[in-house]
Amino acid sequence: MKRVAIHLEFIFRASPTILYQFLTTPACLTRWFCDGADIEQDMYTFTWHGNAEVAELVDDIEDERLRFHWVDAPFNEYLEFKIYKSQVTDETVLEITDFANEDEVDDQELFWESQIKILRQETGG
Numbered sequence: 001m002k003r004v005a006i007h008l009e010f011i012f013r014a015s016p017t018i019l020y021q022f023l024t025t026p027a028c029l030t031r032w033f034c035d036g037a038d039i040e041q042d043m044y045t046f047t048w049h050g051n052a053e054v055a056e057l058v059d060d061i062e063d064e065r066l067r068f069h070w071v072d073a074p075f076n077e078y079l080e081f082k083i084y085k086s087q088v089t090d091e092t093v094l095e096i097t098d099f100a101n102e103d104e105v106d107d108q109e110l111f112w113e114s115q116i117k118i119l120r121q122e123t124g125g
Contacts, residue, residue, distance in 0.1 A: 001101040003077065006108055010116045012092040013125030016063040016083045019094060022123060023066055023081050032119040044068065055079065073099070 012019060022028040026037040029046070036047035042057040058078070059067035067080040082095040094116070100108040 001103060003074070003099050004102050004105060006096075006098045006100055006105055006112075008096045008098075008109065008112050010094045010096070010120075011086075011089075012094055012120065012123060014092055014120075014123035016085065016092055018123050019083050019092060019119075020063045020066075022119060023083075024060075028122075031122045032115055 022032065026039060029037040034046040034048055035050075036045075038045040038047075044055045044057060046053050046055065054071045055068035056071060057066065058069050059065060059080075063083060065080065065082050067078050069075075069078050077099040078097070079099075080095075080097040082093075082097075084093050084095075085091070086093055096112055098108060098112070
C-alpha cells in the first residue's frame with residue numbers, strides 16, 4: 001500500500017511557548033497525545049494501550065518546530081509539528097505533517113482532529 005504525507009493546520013489561542021511545552025514534556029504529552037511518554041536524550045517512547053512506539057527527535061527548534069522519526073518507519077517518513085504566529089491574525093498556528101497508508105488518510109485525519117480537540121482544552125484554546 002502506498003504511503004502518503006498528511007498536512008494539517010490548526011489554530012490556537014495559546015502561545016507558541018505553551019504549545020511547545022505540550023509537545024515536548026512527558027507530563028503534558030500524556031494529557032493529550034498518549035497514555036505514557038518517556039524521554040531519554042533524543043529518544044521518545046510513547047505508549048498507547050500498553051503498546052510502545054519509539055521515535056527519535058531529529059529536529060528541535062524551541063517554540064517553532066519538532067520533527068520525530070519513528071524508529072520502525074521508512075527513512076523518509078516523520079512526524080513534524082511546526083508552530084508559528086499568523087502575521088495576519090496574530091493567532092498561533094500548529095501545522096502537523098504525518099504519514100499514513102493511502103486508504104487510512106481519513107482515519108488518521110480524524111485521529112489528529114480528536115487529539116487536537118483535547119490539546120485545545122488543555123491549553124485553553
